[in-house]
Amino acid sequence: MLKALIPLAISAALSTSVAAQETSFNHAYQKYKDAVESGQPAGQYAKAAYALGVEKFGKDSVNVANLAINYAGTLGVHSKELREQRSELYQRALSIFANDKETSELAKIDPLFGLAESADGRIDTTDYLEQAIEVASKSKDFKLLADLRVNAAQVLIRRFHFKPHAMTQAREYLDKAESYYQSHVANNTLEYVRINLYQAIVHGARGNKNESIERLTNVIKVFDDNLEFDHLLELQARSMLVELYEQKGDRDSATEHSLAIAKMRPWSDDAEQVPIYRVHPKYPISAARWGKEGWVEMQITIDPAGLVEQVTVLDSDGGSKFEREARKAVEQWRYAPKFENGQPVAATTKVRLDFKLGS
Structure with a gap:
């Protein structure tokens, strides 16, 4: 959902010193874009582009806000130090967007989700997610709102899978999104796959194995009937089905999905x-x-x-x-x-x- 690449307006009339600054920024930003597009680590280039962008555009520029989001997105969340660094960058972007009268309210969604991913605890995470959802609610874009609720559930599942309160909140987000999807989204799409997969995870975490199996079976059916390619979501669904069937003592059904997984994965000697x-x-x-x-x-x-x-x-x-x-x-x-x-x-x-x- 985060915008990895941003358009930047560059003035043609530059002094020699500004032109050198321009060249340095353009070089760093191009290196960042190249790394993103090739799937290579982009952190050092995002950091350089952000620092040079502050000098070039000014610390309160919307361009700097977007560069801050890019840089934050390259940082991990595996330590308190990194989470604090990410939070500072997302807060900077959020503040810039809030103070710029020409910037759409929807621009706040990216940094709010970034803050949710970086927050230390469930309560702060949920608060940022609620703020993002409130912004989307005001836009009256109901498809966007439904998609954001699914994304919010994904954040809670990824970060707090074993906490009942988080799973209850995730289930609420998914149920509201699903009520929209059922009327407006075809049941042979990746959106339909995602919401069934996350519902399966939530039900599994709450001990509802049969409901979880039914949801995962829906995911597999979409790929078997409509999508002519293997996908990580299908791999995840089949892996979960193996575990659920093993827990139920149904080894034959577990074997069916084990074999399907093997066919999806190329093996080397x-x-x-x-x-x-x-x-x-x-x-x-x-x-x-x-x-x-x-x-x-x-x-x-x-x-x-x-x-x-x-x-x-x-x-x-x-x-x-x-x-x-x-x-x-x-x-x-x-x-x-x-x-x-x-x-x-x-x-x-x-x-x-x-x-x-x-x-």
């Missing part, structure tokens, strides 16, 4: 298979009591259905209790099997499980 359903090992009580840690390295054979059919311990540290629990857990895992010449085949891979107290 040296690619390690990654489990799509895991069961975590139990920590041996006696080891925990004595503060003992350990690890187990295993070689496993994955059959053509994606089931683990053989586990061989290669090495371990900590004793037989760790080995026993590691084996019991891995035997319940599910994989997308490898394919050769269009057919699923058995394959071997290595797995290491670490037993650490407090993890």
Whole structure:
């Protein structure tokens, strides 16, 4: 939703010093655009373009607000320092938009969503999302409003998947968006896919497995019947179905989606298979009591259905209790099997499980 690239008006009448400044800014901004378009890291170029843009356009320019949004979008949210830096940039952009009488109120939506992604807690996140939704409500653009509610639910799901209050709020956003989609959006579109996928996640988090399976089945049907390409949303839906069916004890249905996932993914001879359903090992009580840690390295054979059919311990540290629990857990895992010449085949891979107290 954030505008990655912005149009900038450049004056033709420049002094020599201003022309040099112009060249520096244009170079940095072009490097940023090139990095974005090629999918390469763009942070250093966004930072340079922002700093040079402040000198060129002035700190209160709308162009600077857009450059701040670009720069903030390249920063991660994995540390408090980065979140604070992102928040400062988004707040700067929001303040500029608010004080510029010629800027549409809708311009506030991008920095408000950015602030929601950067906020430390659920309450602040929801407050920023509500502000963005209020802006959209005033525009009377009901499609935009519905889309923003889906995006808001996505933010809450991504950040607070295991918090009941966040899932309740996400469900409210999705229900309101869905009431609009049902009348105005065809049920064979990616918008329809997204809302069913997020509804499935919310229902799954609330323990409604059957409703979640029904929603995910709707997603798969859209791809099977209408969309002639593989998509990350389909991969995510099938992975979730494998886990849900395994939890219900329906291994045949889980196998159907494991095979479908394998067909979606190109395999190379040296690619390690990654489990799509895991069961975590139990920590041996006696080891925990004595503060003992350990690890187990295993070689496993994955059959053509994606089931683990053989586990061989290669090495371990900590004793037989760790080995026993590691084996019991891995035997319940599910994989997308490898394919050769269009057919699923058995394959071997290595797995290491670490037993650490407090993890």
